[in-house]
Amino acid sequence: MRHFGHIAPEERRRLFHQEPAVFTADAPARVLAVALGATLYSPATRPQLADDVVKQAGRGVVSMVLCLEDSIDDADVVDAEENLVRQFTDLAGRPDVELPLLFIRVRVPEQIPDLVARLGPAVRLLSGFVLPKFTEERGVPFMEALTGAVTASGRRLFAMPVLESPSLLYLETRRETLEGIFRTVDKYRDRVLALRLGVTDFCSSYGLRRAPDMTAYDVQIVASVIADVVNVLGRADGTGFTVTGPVWEYFRAQERMFKPQLRRSPFMEGEVEELRETLIEHDLDGLLREISLDRANGLLGKTCIHPSHVMPVHALSVVSHEEFSDAQDIMRPERLGGGVLRSAYTNKMNEVKPHRAWAERTLQRAEVFGVAGEDIGFVELLAAGLPG
Incomplete structure (x- = not known):
C-alpha cells in the first residue's frame, strides 16, 4: 500500500518531487506509526463491512478501525x-x-484473545487493537491480553491506546494519570503503535461540544490536555510516541456564525474555486485548520468518522518541497557540529541543533507521504486525491 496510491501513476509523478513509499502491514513500527494518516472508523455492525473496507482502500484510506465500542449499541456487541x-x-x-x-x-x-482465536487464519489481516479509556489501571490488563494473543497466534499485533478518561482531564489527577500511562506504554513499548486522543469524551465530562467553526484548540480545557499529553508522551528524545489528532465530528453544512476559514487565493491559482466552496459547504474548512493546528502542536494523523475527511488529512501530511529542502540541509553529515545556515528558500534561518529533531520527523513523514513538487501546493494534492 502507499499514500496516494489510488491516483494514476502519471498524475502522482506530476505532483510529487519524491513519491510516497510503498509499505506493507509488516513494515517497521516506526514506519506504520507515521503512515497511519487519517484512520477511518466504522461500526462493526455494518452488514457489508468487507465491501466497505475494499471500497475505502480504493479511495486512499490506509488505516481503518472496526469499532465494537462507543459506535454501537451495548445490546449489539455479540452480533x-x-x-x-x-x-x-x-x-x-x-x-x-x-x-x-x-x-x-x-x-x-x-x-x-477471544477474537484472535475466532478469526483463525484471517487474523493475518489484523494489525492490532484500539484500547479505550486507557489508564495504568485499565491499560495493564489490555496489554497483557494483547501479549497473550500475540503468543497464541504468532501474529504481530499492535495496540493503539485511546487517552480519554476523566482522570486525564481533571487537573488534580492529570499528572498522576499521565505518569501511570507512561509507565504502562513504556513497559510495552514494542507493542504500542500510537496513542490516540478521545476529545469527544473529554468534552462530555463538561457537557461541551465544539461547533464546526471551532477547533479542539479553541476549547481551552481540551487544548490544555492535548498540550500535557504531548509534553509527557510525545517527546522527541526517544521516549515519546506518535500521538494522533482528535476526531472531527462534522460532515454536513451547519448554520455559520463566523466567516469561512479558507483563503480564496490558493484555490484561484489552481483554478479549483469550486473545491473551496465544496469544502466550506461541508464544514471542512474547520477541519483543515484543525489539522494544521494538530501538526503545530505535535500530533500526527487523525481519527476520522467520515470518508470526506481522509484526503484533507493526507494532503496536509505531504511534506512541502520547502520543508524537505530545509530538513535535508539540517541533516547533512557535515552539519553534525551545529551552526546556523540560511534556508535554500532564503526566507528563514535553519539552526542545526535545535531544528534537528524537527528535520528527522519531517524526513520520516516525507518517506510515507511523499514530498510535493516545487510548485505544488495542498490544493492540487487534495483535488487529485478526491474521488472523481
Whole structure:
C-alpha cells in the first residue's frame, strides 16, 4: 500500500518531487506509526463491512478501525463480534485485493484473545487493537491480553491506546494519570503503535461540544490536555510516541456564525474555486485548520468518522518541497557540529541543533507521504486525491 496510491501513476509523478513509499502491514513500527494518516472508523455492525473496507482502500484510506465500542449499541456487541469474524473471513478470501491496516476497537481485555482465536487464519489481516479509556489501571490488563494473543497466534499485533478518561482531564489527577500511562506504554513499548486522543469524551465530562467553526484548540480545557499529553508522551528524545489528532465530528453544512476559514487565493491559482466552496459547504474548512493546528502542536494523523475527511488529512501530511529542502540541509553529515545556515528558500534561518529533531520527523513523514513538487501546493494534492 502507499499514500496516494489510488491516483494514476502519471498524475502522482506530476505532483510529487519524491513519491510516497510503498509499505506493507509488516513494515517497521516506526514506519506504520507515521503512515497511519487519517484512520477511518466504522461500526462493526455494518452488514457489508468487507465491501466497505475494499471500497475505502480504493479511495486512499490506509488505516481503518472496526469499532465494537462507543459506535454501537451495548445490546449489539455479540452480533457485531460475529459480524466481524464473518467479514474478516470474507476479506481473507479475496487474495488479490489490497487492504488497509485493520484494527479492532474492543471494550474489555477479554475480547482480544477471544477474537484472535475466532478469526483463525484471517487474523493475518489484523494489525492490532484500539484500547479505550486507557489508564495504568485499565491499560495493564489490555496489554497483557494483547501479549497473550500475540503468543497464541504468532501474529504481530499492535495496540493503539485511546487517552480519554476523566482522570486525564481533571487537573488534580492529570499528572498522576499521565505518569501511570507512561509507565504502562513504556513497559510495552514494542507493542504500542500510537496513542490516540478521545476529545469527544473529554468534552462530555463538561457537557461541551465544539461547533464546526471551532477547533479542539479553541476549547481551552481540551487544548490544555492535548498540550500535557504531548509534553509527557510525545517527546522527541526517544521516549515519546506518535500521538494522533482528535476526531472531527462534522460532515454536513451547519448554520455559520463566523466567516469561512479558507483563503480564496490558493484555490484561484489552481483554478479549483469550486473545491473551496465544496469544502466550506461541508464544514471542512474547520477541519483543515484543525489539522494544521494538530501538526503545530505535535500530533500526527487523525481519527476520522467520515470518508470526506481522509484526503484533507493526507494532503496536509505531504511534506512541502520547502520543508524537505530545509530538513535535508539540517541533516547533512557535515552539519553534525551545529551552526546556523540560511534556508535554500532564503526566507528563514535553519539552526542545526535545535531544528534537528524537527528535520528527522519531517524526513520520516516525507518517506510515507511523499514530498510535493516545487510548485505544488495542498490544493492540487487534495483535488487529485478526491474521488472523481
